[in-house]
Amino acid sequence: MRITTKGQVTIPVEIRERLGLLPHTEVVFEVEGNVAKIRRAKPKEQSRGRRLIEHLKGRATAGLSTDEIMALTRGDG
Numbered sequence: 001m002r003i004t005t006k007g008q009v010t011i012p013v014e015i016r017e018r019l020g021l022l023p024h025t026e027v028v029f030e031v032e033g034n035v036a037k038i039r040r041a042k043p044k045e046q047s048r049g050r051r052l053i054e055h056l057k058g059r060a061t062a063g064l065s066t067d068e069i070m071a072l073t074r075g076d077g
Contacts, residue, residue, distance in 0.1 A: 026050070
């Protein structure tokens, strides 16, 4: 197995299936001595984008109720 020029490596399908690593699964690399380990990320280790979305939840200031927003998205208003 080789690392690409972009630093990428393919995790073999047998390992992905055994560990339940589906597309878009957040993972973390840990280095112990000269060994690198990969594991599924815990919720608080989420990506920067996920943390940003969580931070922005509930902060909309459109001044509209949920029903009004839903009507707009459905084309009712």
